[in-house]
Amino acid sequence: MTTVLVLLLLLAAGTYLVAVLEAWTASGRFRLAGPVVAGIALLGREFIVPRKPDRIFFEVAPVLLLLSALLAAAVVPLTPDLIITDLATGALFINAALVYVLVALLMAGWGPNGAYAMIGGWRFLGQLIAYAMLIVMPITAVVMRAESLLTTRIVASQAGLWNIVYQPLGFMLFFVAAMALAFLPPFDLPTAKAELAGGVEAEYSGVRLAIFRLGRLALIVTLAAAAVVFYLGGWQGPWLPPWAWSAIKILAVCATMLLAGRAMPRVRDADLLHWCWILGIPLALLNIFLVGLLVLVLP
Amino acid sequence: MIAGARQGKLSGLRRLTALAMARDLRAFIVPGADIARAHGLDIEAAGMQVVASPRHASVLLVVGVIPPALREAAAVIYAQMMRPRALFVLGPDELDQLPEADIREDLSQQDLIRGVRRLRSAFAEGAFRPDVADFDAPVLHVRIQYTCPMHPEVVQDEPGSCPKCGMNLVAREAPATAGHTHADQPELIVDADTHATPAQDHAAQHGMNHDAPAEYTCPMHPEVVQNEPGSCPECGMNLELRETKGTKSHEDAGISPDSDHSSMDHNHMDHGDMAFMSMVGVTKDLPRSSDGLPMDWIDVPFGPFFPGLPGGLLLTLTLDGDTVAGSSVQTPGGNEELLQHSALDAGSFIERLAKVEPLAPVSYRLLACRATENAAGVEVPAATACARVGALERERIASHLGWLALFGQQTGFDWLQRCAASLQLKVQNAGIRQVLALKPDIAFLIKRLHRTPLLKSRTAGVGRLAPNAALRGPVARAAGIGNDARSTDPSYAALGFTPVCREGCDALARLQVRVEEITHGLALIVAAGAIELPAPINIGEASGAGEAAVETPRGVARLRLTLEKGRVTAAQLETPSTLHLALIDPLIKQLALGDALLAIGSLDLAPWEVRQ
Numbered sequence: 001m002t003t004v005l006v007l008l009l010l011l012a013a014g015t016y017l018v019a020v021l022e023a024w025t026a027s028g029r030f031r032l033a034g035p036v037v038a039g040i041a042l043l044g045r046e047f048i049v050p051r052k053p054d055r056i057f058f059e060v061a062p063v064l065l066l067l068s069a070l071l072a073a074a075v076v077p078l079t080p081d082l083i084i085t086d087l088a089t090g091a092l093f094i095n096a097a098l099v100y101v102l103v104a105l106l107m108a109g110w111g112p113n114g115a116y117a118m119i120g121g122w123r124f125l126g127q128l129i130a131y132a133m134l135i136v137m138p139i140t141a142v143v144m145r146a147e148s149l150l151t152t153r154i155v156a157s158q159a160g161l162w163n164i165v166y167q168p169l170g171f172m173l174f175f176v177a178a179m180a181l182a183f184l185p186p187f188d189l190p191t192a193k194a195e196l197a198g199g200v201e202a203e204y205s206g207v208r209l210a211i212f213r214l215g216r217l218a219l220i221v222t223l224a225a226a227a228v229v230f231y232l233g234g235w236q237g238p239w240l241p242p243w244a245w246s247a248i249k250i251l252a253v254c255a256t257m258l259l260a261g262r263a264m265p266r267v268r269d270a271d272l273l274h275w276c277w278i279l280g281i282p283l284a285l286l287n288i289f290l291v292g293l294l295v296l297v298l299p
Numbered sequence: 300m301i302a303g304a305r306q307g308k309l310s311g312l313r314r315l316t317a318l319a320m321a322r323d324l325r326a327f328i329v330p331g332a333d334i335a336r337a338h339g340l341d342i343e344a345a346g347m348q349v350v351a352s353p354r355h356a357s358v359l360l361v362v363g364v365i366p367p368a369l370r371e372a373a374a375v376i377y378a379q380m381m382r383p384r385a386l387f388v389l390g391p392d393e394l395d396q397l398p399e400a401d402i403r404e405d406l407s408q409q410d411l412i413r414g415v416r417r418l419r420s421a422f423a424e425g426a427f428r429p430d431v432a433d434f435d436a437p438v439l440h441v442r443i444q445y446t447c448p449m450h451p452e453v454v455q456d457e458p459g460s461c462p463k464c465g466m467n468l469v470a471r472e473a474p475a476t477a478g479h480t481h482a483d484q485p486e487l488i489v490d491a492d493t494h495a496t497p498a499q500d501h502a503a504q505h506g507m508n509h510d511a512p513a514e515y516t517c518p519m520h521p522e523v524v525q526n527e528p529g530s531c532p533e534c535g536m537n538l539e540l541r542e543t544k545g546t547k548s549h550e551d552a553g554i555s556p557d558s559d560h561s562s563m564d565h566n567h568m569d570h571g572d573m574a575f576m577s578m579v580g581v582t583k584d585l586p587r588s589s590d591g592l593p594m595d596w597i598d599v600p601f602g603p604f605f606p607g608l609p610g611g612l613l614l615t616l617t618l619d620g621d622t623v624a625g626s627s628v629q630t631p632g633g634n635e636e637l638l639q640h641s642a643l644d645a646g647s648f649i650e651r652l653a654k655v656e657p658l659a660p661v662s663y664r665l666l667a668c669r670a671t672e673n674a675a676g677v678e679v680p681a682a683t684a685c686a687r688v689g690a691l692e693r694e695r696i697a698s699h700l701g702w703l704a705l706f707g708q709q710t711g712f713d714w715l716q717r718c719a720a721s722l723q724l725k726v727q728n729a730g731i732r733q734v735l736a737l738k739p740d741i742a743f744l745i746k747r748l749h750r751t752p753l754l755k756s757r758t759a760g761v762g763r764l765a766p767n768a769a770l771r772g773p774v775a776r777a778a779g780i781g782n783d784a785r786s787t788d789p790s791y792a793a794l795g796f797t798p799v800c801r802e803g804c805d806a807l808a809r810l811q812v813r814v815e816e817i818t819h820g821l822a823l824i825v826a827a828g829a830i831e832l833p834a835p836i837n838i839g840e841a842s843g844a845g846e847a848a849v850e851t852p853r854g855v856a857r858l859r860l861t862l863e864k865g866r867v868t869a870a871q872l873e874t875p876s877t878l879h880l881a882l883i884d885p886l887i888k889q890l891a892l893g894d895a896l897l898a899i900g901s902l903d904l905a906p907w908e909v910r911q
Contacts, residue, residue, distance in 0.1 A: 026713055027343065041323040041357075044316025044426065045381040046305055048354060115599040116352075119621050119892065185711050186753060193351040194607025194709040195893050202352040205381045209355065264753045265710035268893055269621075271756060 004084050011073055014221040014247070015214065018254045022217070025258045039210055047206030050112040058111030061104045061200075062208050065215030068100035069222045076225040077152050079235045079242040090151040091143050094226050095136055098181060101219060102128045105183075105190055105200050108212070112203035120190040120199025126269050127180055127189055130276035134177035137284035138170035141291040142230045155234030162233040166294065169287040171231040173280060178223040178257070180272070182216070185261030189269050224253035300425035301401045303377075303384035303434065309427040317426035320357060320383065321419040324348070327356035327380070329373050330603065331610020332720075333705055335362045337658050338406050340389070341724055345411045346419075351606040353379040358418065361388045361397075363406060363657060366631040369603050369611060370396045374436045376604060383426040387414055396436045443470050449536075466536030515539065594620045603631065603906075607709035607896065609658075611906040616887075616895065623887045623895040628880055630906035642866040645671045649835050652858070655872070656908040658701070661694040661832065662851035663908075666858050668833040670870075674845025674862040675838035684790040686831035691849070692820040693734060693830055696741075697727035698852035699773075699813040699820075702903050703744075706810070709900050710757060718744055731830045738821055745814055758807040762886055762898025765804060769882060771854025771875035773816065774902055777801045777808035784850035794826040806901035813903075840865045851875065853903055874908040 019035035049058070074097075075090040077083035087093050102124060109121015143149055145166065146157035164171045180187040191199040204212050228234060228249040235242030237249075309317060326347040328335050335342055340362065342349055350356045353376045365373055374396035377386065388400035389411060402417050404410035445468035447453040447461035453468070460467050515538040517523040517531035529538055602614045617625035643651065649671065653664035665687055672679060679687075700723035707715030722744065725737055748754070764770060766778040776783065781800045785791040799815045801808040824830065846859040854875025861869040879902045886902075887895035 027348070028717060037319045038323045040316050040319035044305075044313060044320055045357065045383070048379070048381060115597055115618070119618070123621065185713070188711055189893075192711060192893070194605075194711070195896055197606060198350075198352040198355065201355075203354055205354045261711075262713045263747075264751055265707075265712040265757045266893070267753060268757060268891070270891065 003082060007073070007078070007082065007084055008070075010078065010247075011070070011218060011221060014225075014250060014254075015217045017251060018217050018220055018258070019213075021251075021255055022258055025262050039214075042206055042210040045206045047208055048203075050114060050203050052113045054107075054111045054113065056111075057107040058203075059208070061108035061111055062204065062212035062215055064100055064107065065104035066211060066218055067215075068097050068104060069215055069218035071097035071100070073218070073222045073225065075151050076222065076229055077155060077234060078225075078246040080152060080155075082243065083152065086150055086152050089149050091139050091149045091154060091230075094151075095139065098135070098219075098223075101181060104215070108200040108204070109190070114203050116196040116198065116202045117200050120192070120196050120202070123269055124183065124190040124200070126273060127183070127187065130273045130280075131177040131180035131187075134173045134276060134280045134284055135181060137281070137288060138167075138174040138177075139230065141167055141170045141284075141288045144288070144291050144295055151229050155229055155236065158233040159236065162236075163231040167231075167287055167291050169283060170291070171227075173284055173287065174230065175227060175253075175257075177276075177280075178227060179261065182220045182223050182257070184220065184257055186264050186266045187261070187272065188266060189272075192266060195266075220254055220257060221250065224250045224257060227253050300428070301383060301385045301421050302398045302432075303380070303382055303386065303401070304425050304428040304431045305382040306429065306431050307427040308429050309424075313427050317383075318423055320426055321422035324358050324415065324418060324422070325350045325356050326358040326360040326387070327353045327376060327604070328360045328362060329376060329610070330362065330365065330369060331608075332606070332708070333701055334610045334657055335360075336701055336704065336720055336723055337660075337727075338362060338389075339724060339728060340406075340408055340411055341721070342411070345408065346415045353377075354381065356380050357383065357422075358385050358387050359397075361386070361390070361394065361400075363390045365394060366611075367395075368613075368631045370394055372603050373397060374439070378434055378436070378439055383422065385418055385421060387418060389414070398434060445470055460535055464536055465530060467534045596624055601896070607705065608900065609705070609904050609906055612904060613906075614883075614899070616892070618892065621892045623890050623892060626884050626887055626895075628883050630876075630880065630909040642863070642868050644866050645675075645838055645862070646835050648860075648867040648870070652870075652872075656851075656874075656905055658905045658907065659694060659698060659851045659853070661690050662849050662856065665691055665833040666847055666849040666851075666856055668835055669847035669849065670845050670858040670860050671838060671862065671867070672836060672845070673847050674843045674860060675841035675865075676843060677836055677838055677841075679836065681790070681793070682829075683831065685793065685827045686829035687833050688788075688790050688794060689731065689824050689827035689830035690832050692823045692827070693726060693729070695852045696734075696817050696820040696824075697723050698903075699817050700726060700741075702813060702852075703748075706900060709896060712751070712754075715744075715748070715751075731824060731828070734821070734824060734830070741817060741821065745818065748814060754810075755807060758810055758897065758901075759803075759805060761806040761890075761894045762809075762901050763805045764882065764886065769878045771878055772850070772852065772903075773809055773812045773854075774879065775854065777812045778804045784848045784855040788850075791823075794823055796823065806897055809901045809903075838862070838865055853905055853908075854879075856908070874905075876905045877909045879904055880909055 016035060020030070020032060023034045024030045049055070072094045074084040075087050075093050077086070105124040106121045109117045109119075109124070111117075142154060142163055145163065146154040148154065148157075158166070183190050191201050196202065201209065201212060225246075228246065232249050232253070235246045237245035240248075307313060324347040326342060326349055328342065328349060332342070332349060342360065347358060347360070357380065359373070359377050359380060361373065373394065377384065377397055385401040386397060387402045388394065389404055390406045394400070401421060402414045404414040444454050444456060445458050447464065447466055447468055449466060450461055450463045453461050453463065455468070458468055458470070515525050515528050517534065517536055517538055520531055520533045523531050523533060523538070525538070530536065531538060596617050596619050598615055598617050600615050602608055602612045604610060605612075605614070608614065611631045613629040613631070615627045616623050649664060649667040652667035653660045655663050700719045703719035704716050704723060707713065707717075707719060722737065722740060726734055729737070764774065764778055766775075766780055770778055770780060772783065776798055779800055779802045781798045783798055785796055786798060799812050799819055801812050803811070842863050844859070844861045846857065848855050848857045856875060857873040859871045860867050882902070883899055887898050890898060
């Protein structure tokens with residue numbers, strides 16, 4: 001129970017820092033109090049229900065987005081002991097939990113009965129077809145090396161050499177796919193501000209908007225944490241305590257994810273699909289093959 | 300105190316949220332960020348965040364004059380915003396439909412900053428009020444009509460039964476003339492940006508059962524089944540004869556074949572309690588797009604205040620999935636009245652024309668000056684002509700930077716948006732020294748733009764326009780047409796001018812032409828050696844006819860006018876955007892939504908200069 005609370009608090013803290021980071025990268029202003037002010041302000045603002053909504057979808061979507069990020073976070077270890085549940089199928093569970101991100105976004109797109117939101121929701125379905133294989137296939141290679149789906153074992157397997165060095169190709173594919181899953185720029189097709197006026201976010205206001213944004217930030221933190229566990233040696237590192245290494249690495253990955261997209265235009269949805277299938281999947285297969293060879297050759 | 304306060308007492312936690320709201324001002328700009336920048340306003344620097352959806356805004360920021368055609372849309376935007384919401388008007392404009400402005404200031408950055416300060420205290424003190432009145436405007440009212448679900452041609456204002464089938468008529472909203480409909484409760488207001496026409500009861504059209512096992516049944520209520528004819532106890536409609544069990548009647552499934560796509564709005568996706576529908580049946584009569592996939596066609600408004608498109612552009616796209624099947628585009632107009640006047644003296648005429656186009660005031664001022672001078676037969680000294688070229692090129696640089704900012708916004712390229720916008724604000728009214736001091740910053744922007752990943756693949760091949768006579772300005776030069784109004788201008792020839800040309804004909808070539816013209820313009824300013832706003836020269840009581848052409852940042856604008864004793868009695872204006880507007884529909888047909896918007900953006904339209 002205490003682990004759960006501690007982890008939730010840590011996740012909240014991470015989310016907050018990511019919110020500050022995101023505002024910084026987006027507006028160029030560093031305001032430590034920015035997210036809390038924006039959050040409180042949203043609590044006091046009106047929540048508008050658009051006309052003829054699918055009320056259940058509309059209300060559930062933000063909560064589901066937050067929940068799926070929290071669920072995935074449950075199997076991510078911050079230290080050898082600081083993990084909510086060390087499932088025997090941990091690595092697969094992350095992937096399973098994150099599938100609900102798609103469901104949440106489709107619901108958020110359909111629910112408000114608005115064209116911008118709906119197009120955004122369907123765009124994300126297309127995006128899933130692009131990124132889904134590139135999440136699973138690199139994880140496969142990671143699991144091959146660890147010979148276990150336990151996330152703690154995966155971290156332990158990187159004791160000598162982090163996976164980012166052992167399988168750099170896998171890391172790059174996972175990183176890009178994670179950004180597409182978190183619909184971060186340049187993959188922000190479902191929420192494109194100037195194409196869809198906010199897309200799936202466009203009709204949310206007040207508290208629900210706050211929850212939606214919170215869910216998205218939590219998703220970024222969770223994905224960064226997963227990348228750290230799979231590729232950056234988790235809590236491992238010299239001098240500092242394990243939790244500090246986890247925190248530093250997660251924040252660094254978050255910052256990279258947030259900054260990467262600011263310096264380029266949004267990809268076209270057709271291009272994203274094209275590249276992921278023509279280029280990404282063969283590369284992911286190659287990665288699996290190479291890791292297989294390494295596992296056989298290296299002791 | 301703000302008129303759009305939220306109902307309730309300001310106490311306890313609410314006081315805290317009110318304080319937070321006062322610090323966290325989110326503005327939706329009407330008519331658009333491009334206009335705000337053209338007026339020299341830096342909204343973010345003044346302490347407000349700019350949002351893309353009115354739902355996320357707490358401040359409606361109105362910049363400058365809003366033509367009557369756009370006031371309804373502005374009222375709809377206001378109605379969509381979360382309460383507490385404030386109306387902040389910069390400029391002298393009267394806005395019918397909208398409530399009285401909460402804060403009104405003049406159009407300048409200092410006044411904007413002062414207004415934001417006042418806005419903060421208004422939110423802190425007046426975000427909640429127990430006695431708040433609902434916002435009410437004529438545009439938000441809907442008329443209820445009654446229609447027969449089976450016979451759409453039957454429409455009346457009172458409830459009753461259908462003269463054709465006896466069925467009880469169902470209520471629906473009367474289609475609005477302006478293309479928007481709205482319930483009168485703000486919470487229930489239709490998002491004018493997302494819904495084009497009112498929704499009809501979908502279930503009534505599709506909820507048909509094909510397998511009724513008995514002889515007489517109601518077409519609307521399949522559970523009503525009896526052996527003899529009669530009327531339905533639920534809706535009063537005459538029961539219909541069913542021949543055999545399991546017969547499928549095809550004509551009752553799906554949308555009636557005579558309905559054209561313009562009536563197929565989002566209503567087909569309304570979430571009624573739909574019975575099972577066969578996808579084949581539902582889609583069999585839908586229009587097909589190029590990929591052969593039948594989908595609901597929906598009309599989606601992208602404007603007049605859509606982020607990423609020029610403010611004031613009234614664009615509606617008919618979307619088939621996310622492919623553009625058709626479009627209609629309008630502009631607010633409004634400059635008609637600026638030109639129709641009773642014999643203005645030359646000075647006021649020039650001032651007036653300079654206001655025709657907020658996005659390029661210097662070009663139009665120059666155009667008016669040149670035309671009057673031409674009519675009066677006045678020769679302008681070479682030094683003045685040269686300094687005017689400096690001013691025109693400065694405006695071209697600022698305008699292209701503004702376009703880059705809009706392009707950055709549209710493509711989600713935040714860095715470009717911020718960087719280009721701040722440079723535009725610095726350049727547009729700067730003296731020659733300041734402009735030249737900005738050279739390294741501009742060079743850095745261009746250098747980084749060349750190295751931006753994805754930029755080429757995003758823009759190459761999008762919005763291809765073969766060279767033709769309707770192209771103007773950078774769009775023409777991107778299609779290899781090199782002779783613009785500057786080529787024949789002696790003052791440009793003196794500065795060693797050669798136009799920038801590309802052969803690509805697409806959005807990428809237009810981007811490259813604009814970027815190169817920025818560097819090019821800086822070189823011309825250096826050669827000109829001075830920047831001087833065109834000022835009217837005393838023409839006395841001269842009479843005559845004259846004409847002039849000026850290469851504005853968007854292409855050549857021509858003006859013909861007649862002078863009688865120093866007064867302008869007739870004027871005729873031809874602008875580049877008028878021609879470009881007609882290109883939109885064929886340009887974007889069958890493009891994906893993102894590409895279509897990019898293609899429209901690449902034309903750099905100025906809705907304000909279009910005459911309809």
